[in-house]
Amino acid sequence: MSVSATKSTLAAAPASRPRRRLHWALVLPLGWLLLVVFLAITADWIGLPDPAAQELILRRKPPSAEYLLGTDNLGRDMLSRIIYGARTSLIVGICAPFLGFLVGGAIGMSAGYFRGKIDLLAVGFIDVLLAFPALVLALTFTAYLGQSLFNVTLALGILSIPAAARVSRANTLAWANRDFVLAARTIGASNWRILTREILPNLLPPMFAFWLVAISVIIVAEGALSFLGLGIPAPQPSWGGMIADGREALDVAPHTALIPAAVMFATVLSLNFVGDIVRNMVDPRRSAL
Amino acid sequence: MNDLLRISDLVVEYPVGGGRRVHAVSGVTLTVRDGETLGLVGESGSGKSSLARALLQLPPPQGGSVLFDGNELTQLRGKALRAVRPRLQMIFQDPIASLNPRRKVAEIIAEPLIVSGVADAAERTRRVRSVMEAVGLDPDLVWNRRPHEFSGGQCQRIAIARALVLEPSLIVCDEPVSALDVSIRAQILNLLEDMKARFGLTLLFIAHDLAVVKSVSDRVAVMYLGKLCEVASSEDLFASPAHPYTAALMAAIPEPDPDLPLGDTKLKPGDPPSPLDPPSGCRFRTRCPLAEPRCATEVPPLRAIAPGREVACHFPLVA
Numbered sequence: 180m181s182v183s184a185t186k187s188t189l190a191a192a193p194a195s196r197p198r199r200r201l202h203w204a205l206v207l208p209l210g211w212l213l214l215v216v217f218l219a220i221t222a223d224w225i226g227l228p229d230p231a232a233q234e235l236i237l238r239r240k241p242p243s244a245e246y247l248l249g250t251d252n253l254g255r256d257m258l259s260r261i262i263y264g265a266r267t268s269l270i271v272g273i274c275a276p277f278l279g280f281l282v283g284g285a286i287g288m289s290a291g292y293f294r295g296k297i298d299l300l301a302v303g304f305i306d307v308l309l310a311f312p313a314l315v316l317a318l319t320f321t322a323y324l325g326q327s328l329f330n331v332t333l334a335l336g337i338l339s340i341p342a343a344a345r346v347s348r349a350n351t352l353a354w355a356n357r358d359f360v361l362a363a364r365t366i367g368a369s370n371w372r373i374l375t376r377e378i379l380p381n382l383l384p385p386m387f388a389f390w391l392v393a394i395s396v397i398i399v400a401e402g403a404l405s406f407l408g409l410g411i412p413a414p415q416p417s418w419g420g421m422i423a424d425g426r427e428a429l430d431v432a433p434h435t436a437l438i439p440a441a442v443m444f445a446t447v448l449s450l451n452f453v454g455d456i457v458r459n460m461v462d463p464r465r466s467a468l
Numbered sequence: 469m470n471d472l473l474r475i476s477d478l479v480v481e482y483p484v485g486g487g488r489r490v491h492a493v494s495g496v497t498l499t500v501r502d503g504e505t506l507g508l509v510g511e512s513g514s515g516k517s518s519l520a521r522a523l524l525q526l527p528p529p530q531g532g533s534v535l536f537d538g539n540e541l542t543q544l545r546g547k548a549l550r551a552v553r554p555r556l557q558m559i560f561q562d563p564i565a566s567l568n569p570r571r572k573v574a575e576i577i578a579e580p581l582i583v584s585g586v587a588d589a590a591e592r593t594r595r596v597r598s599v600m601e602a603v604g605l606d607p608d609l610v611w612n613r614r615p616h617e618f619s620g621g622q623c624q625r626i627a628i629a630r631a632l633v634l635e636p637s638l639i640v641c642d643e644p645v646s647a648l649d650v651s652i653r654a655q656i657l658n659l660l661e662d663m664k665a666r667f668g669l670t671l672l673f674i675a676h677d678l679a680v681v682k683s684v685s686d687r688v689a690v691m692y693l694g695k696l697c698e699v700a701s702s703e704d705l706f707a708s709p710a711h712p713y714t715a716a717l718m719a720a721i722p723e724p725d726p727d728l729p730l731g732d733t734k735l736k737p738g739d740p741p742s743p744l745d746p747p748s749g750c751r752f753r754t755r756c757p758l759a760e761p762r763c764a765t766e767v768p769p770l771r772a773i774a775p776g777r778e779v780a781c782h783f784p785l786v787a
Contacts, residue, residue, distance in 0.1 A: 358566035362627070364526055366580040366634065367553035376579070380570035 208449030239432035260416040276393035278336030283343030291351025391454035395447040473500040479531035492518035507685030557631035561643040563623035567615035621652035
């Protein structure tokens with residue numbers, strides 16, 4: 180009797196604990212991310228002042244009823260710039276790793292599945308790409324190709340190829356030796372069919388979780404590029420560019436640098452939280468292995 | 469009975485770095501007759517699974533020939549090989565690992581039909597349903613489920629259904645019941661027997677459990693360290709083993725009576741030698757109670773000592 184009671188409490192405990200932990204650690208970051216995405220999408224329709232409109236008399240004003248987050252060095256509305264800046268950060272943050280994951284994922288899958296010479300070539304290519312200091316490579320790209328949203332996205336996308344290739348190669352290696360892949364071969368399935376039907380579905384969940392984390396890394400990288408003046412060209416607002424502008428007046432108007440920094444911090448932290456949780460949720464059975 | 473499968477001088481070696489090679493299968497010659505169940509026994513690491521995978525060309529062996537129903541499989545590549553593959557199917561030891569966790573049961577069983585070019589979806593559905601019923605799965609219950617929702621025994625039924633749906637000639641069963649509960653084993657073994665009769669199958673049945681092999685096999689081949697020791701009909705082999713290794717295996721079968729003393733295998737103590745560096749001559753000589761100097765210098769060939777009875781030993785126990 181007592182034994183069965185202990186058993187049932189033991190069985191109930193692990194089921195209830197992750198659910199409670201999931202509660203605030205998932206809802207808070209997810210709520211923040213949804214808010215950022217919602218505002219970035221609807222920025223044009225919610226009555227924001229023009230993010231490029233200057234009001235030089237009202238420069239570096241602290242937050243007030245009229246300017247909820249104050250104004251910057253040129254008297255532009257900070258709230259509006261933050262929200263339009265979110266648009267830039269999200270476009271680069273989502274598209275760049277997606278690009279990298281398409282290319283890197285395909286390279287990693289081929290390397291992990293075919294092994295041999297293809298693997299050697301792919302791993303060599305990845306190592307060469309990794310040997311370049313990431314920021315220098317991105318700077319070179321935008322310096323030569325010109326500063327634009329597309330070029331920044333392309334540069335950061337190329338930077339995310341090696342990480343994506345490594346994740347997909349490691350996962351492919353693990354899956355390609357499973358018996359069900361052997362079974363697919365015994366029925367005469369082609370390599371293409373095995374890769375797309377047997378291995379890819381098992382690769383997508385970990386890749387998705389990794390992609391969420393990659394978004395946060397890319398948002399920071401885009402901020403660094405803008406901070407160095409080689410990111411998105413002015414007057415299009417971006418968080419990194421705002422921090423760079425605000426740095427000049429850090430002593431007299433600290434909010435001009437701290438507010439965009441805090442927003443970027445919250446967004447990146449939220450992405451990492453959600454990414455971690457998704458990775459754990461992807462398959463609890465397999466993570467136990 | 470015709471020979472469905474003729475393996476000759478099959479060699480499987482794996483490089484392990486430093487120029488060394490694991491000699492997993494060293495020159496095995498074996499025939500499987502149409503409609504029979506051939507049991508293949510041997511301890512872990514004796515090369516049973518390597519032999520099975522090599523004959524299915526997964527991957528192709530390093531040497532020897534595999535003649536399947538007039539096709540020399542080792543000479544086939546690419547599309548030609550894929551065209552023959554559906555006729556040789558395999559059932560794996562771990563039923564859960566042999567099913568893709570991300571796909572539904574109906575998709576898993578229909579996959580061979582799609583690969584073979586059965587384009588008509590209604591025809592596929594009909595054949596999947598009929599094979600599900602044949603292996604004792606309720607199509608309406610299992611159709612949209614995923615493998616992790618099933619027990620090992622149920623998963624093995626799904627794997628058997630996938631192997632059967634193309635109506636193959638030969639099924640290689642690589643320890644199909646070793647990973648299952650004892651209570652489920654008999655069910656799966658009976659199912660295999662039923663399916664064999666119903667679809668006219670030939671089975672190559674790999675196992676290390678002698679009781680299982682005895683119950684299903686018409687003939688039995690015994691492997692030790694990459695070579696065949698003995699091939700004989702099931703009755704002959706179990707009644708009077710001719711190879712000292714077979715005799716030791718028989719002696720090691722536990723009797724279901726706690727009062728009986730454990731059988732003495734008469735083996736010299738120790739582990740099987742490493743397949744990296746197999747002994748000269750007869751590979752069993754280092755543990756054989758009958759070993760003589762000749763065994764170290766001369767490899768005993770697999771030779772017939774009676775009709776349908778072959779043994780690879782200089783001093784067989786049955787003359």
